[in-house]
Amino acid sequence: MIDFTLDAEHQELKEMYQKFAEERVKPLARDMDEKEEFDKGLLKEMQEMGLFGIPFSENYGGQGSDILSYVLAMEEMSKVDASTGITMSVHTSLCCSSINEFGTEEQKQEWLRPLVDGSKIGCFGLTEPGAGSDVASARTVAEKVGDEYIINGEKIFTTNSGFADTFLVFALTNKEAGAAKGMSAFLVDRNTPGITVSPDIPRMGIRGASNAGVSYVDVHVPAKNLLGGEAGEGKGFxxxxxxxxxxxxxxxxxxxxxxxxxxxxxxxxxxxxxxxxxxxxxxxxxxxxxxxxxxxxxxxxxxxxxxxxxxxxxxxxxxxxxxxxxxxxxxxxxxxxxxxxxxxxxxxxxxxxxxxxxxxxxxxxxxxxxxxxxxxxxxxxxxxx
Ligand SMILES: Cc1cc2nc3c(=O)[nH]c(=O)nc-3n(C[C@H](O)[C@H](O)[C@H](O)COP(=O)(O)OP(=O)(O)OC[C@H]3O[C@@H](n4cnc5c(N)ncnc54)[C@H](O)[C@@H]3O)c2cc1C
Structure with a gap:
């Protein structure tokens, strides 16, 4: 049996997202596009409203909803402002989902909780100047020294990087193995020395969103920040x-x-x-x-x-x-x-x-x-x- 209609719970959520989008996002959309800057008051409101934690368990401070609910929210936000949509999307689908799916319990408590309970914003650094569609040609490295990794490399087009607190960044932990088997993902705090975020890249569209290059020069990250723990080494791809x-x-x-x-x-x-x-x-x-x-x-x-x-x-x-x-x-x-x-x-x-x-x-x-x-x-x- 196939049912193409939303049940009452999803319909109610859709109406709530629509109301928020119409009343709180729409009036700011033109200004954010003109100024090429995301409104920080709106960001706060979205966090308070739970829009950054929709499909994540309440055990971690999320909304305990599902992907369909998240999709409804994405449509409603993007209906009035696509920049708001992508700000929510990169945080949710790319950054938080990766931690939710591959993080250890300790990492979920330390990193996922503040991202989904509305305290912090996340971003996802995969693309590099020389590695777009061809992710496997990534060059950013993370060298293990004692109980730390030292990250060096350049990422580009990292959405949310202008204001994100948590950077999920991909780097080669084994260059010889290549990206498919030698890349790992790291949880990095934006204030870690060695991280420089460029000014936002001027763009054709979604100009209200933040999108920049991020350089990593001798960024020391504790080994425990390897996503998935020791078992996460080589799982980045x-x-x-x-x-x-x-x-x-x-x-x-x-x-x-x-x-x-x-x-x-x-x-x-x-x-x-x-x-x-x-x-x-x-x-x-x-x-x-x-x-x-x-x-x-x-x-x-x-x-x-x-x-x-x-x-x-x-x-x-x-x-x-x-x-x-x-x-x-x-x-x-x-x-x-x-x-x-x-x-x-x-x-x-x-x-x-x-x-x-x-x-x-x-x-x-x-x-x-x-x-x-x-x-x-x-x-x-x-x-x-
Ligand atoms: C506004 C914006 C936000 C972004 N946000 C993020 C982010 O948050 N995090 C992140 O990691 N990345 C992000 N990206 C990067 C984005 O995912 C890449 O730009 C995209 O994957 C394409 O890579 P590229 O730009 O290097 O293009 P290229 O890979 O150089 O491709 C150029 C063209 O060649 C085509 N092409 C490439 N290979 C083939 C092939 N084998 N066969 C046929 N055609 C091919 C492509 O389809 C494309 O048309 C963002 C980009 C933009 C512009």
Whole structure:
């Protein structure tokens, strides 16, 4: 039996997230984009509201909800502001989920608890200037000296790094073994000497989010900060791939939110704008365009929910997640471009928000694995050789 509707509990959560997004996030979205800075008051409010701990156990101070609830929150936040969506997503799906899944009990108490109870923010440092899609060419090293590791290397595009407290960073503990078998993940406090965060990288979209390069020069980290303890040595590649598999569900939800937010704006405008003596919404071309776009958004949403529910049930979800991200990110780009067209010249003007949605949409085809990488994951599951 398949049920495509939300149960009462999830519907209630969705309405709560929607209310918060409309009342607290939406009024700040334009300003954050213009100033290229995340609003720290909003960050605090989101922490107090529990938005940074949705799918984590109450035993660690989380909300005790599930991935589907997190997906609903991601859609609602991204519907009004994609920068808010990604700030939540990197913290939750990439940083906290990795600790939750691979950390020792002691690490969960020390590092996960403050991240999910709203005291701290996390980030995830995997990408390097020379290692993007090809994660295996990472060069950052962590050398074991006594009961410490010394990290040296450069990370780039680390979301949240401007204000994050906890850096989950990936480094080679065994260069000869290569990244697939010789990379490990470390829990690092931002105030550790040797860490330098660059100014935020100027960007096309999600400009309200923090995103910077991070350099690690002789960063001494206690050996106990190796994620997973001693058993975690050499598991970094697996941890990173697992985090990205899950993260893609969040990015798919972000894409659905961006698309739904843009179409809502376009509908509102086209019902009011009059040309040739009629509203733009009364032209059949407009109605058919909107119908096509809403159909694609709904398809992307259902694919996203399928991936989320599979993860919640403990079933294989990585291919569903890749399919959902591929589909939803393409839909977000097509729909936001279409919405700019439906507003004409006003769509291109900064005063109306659809141009921001169009700029924000592009990144969903790039981060947490490009569309090409999604196609590698999907085709790899199709027994084509
Ligand atoms: C705003 C933003 C936020 C980000 N946040 C984070 C973060 O928090 N943490 C983090 O670790 N990283 C983050 N990233 C990095 C992001 O995940 C990478 O940019 C992405 O994985 C692509 O890597 P790249 O930019 O090096 O592109 P490249 O890997 O150089 O790819 C360039 C192009 O070549 C294509 N390509 C590459 N290899 C192949 C192939 N084998 N076959 C076909 N096509 C191929 C790609 O699909 C792409 O179109 C972020 C990036 C941005 C821009």
């Amino acid at each position: 697996k941890i990173a791939m697992k985090a990205l598999d899950g993260g893609r569900i969040g990015i798919a939800a972000q894409s659905v939110g961006i698309a739904q937010g843009a179409i809502n704006e376009a509908i509102k405008y086209d019902k009011e704008r009059v040309q040739f003596g009629k509203t733009i919404a009364s032209f059949q071309n407009t109605q058919f365009k909107l119908a096509e776009m809403q159909t694609k958004i709904d398809a992307a949403r259902l694919m996203t929910w399928r991936a989320a529910v599979a993860k919640d049930k403990g079933e294989a979800y990585n291919v569903y997640a890749a399919m959902a991200k591929l589909m939803a990110s393409e839909v977000a780009n097509e729909v936001t471009r279409g919405c700019v067209q439906l507003l004409g010249g006003y769509g291109y003007a900064r005063e109306y928000t659809v141009e921001r949605y169009m700029r924000d949409a592009k990144i969903t085809e790039i981060y947490e694995g490009t569309s090409e990488v999604m196609k590698m994951v999907i085709s790899g599951s199709m027994n084509l050789k």
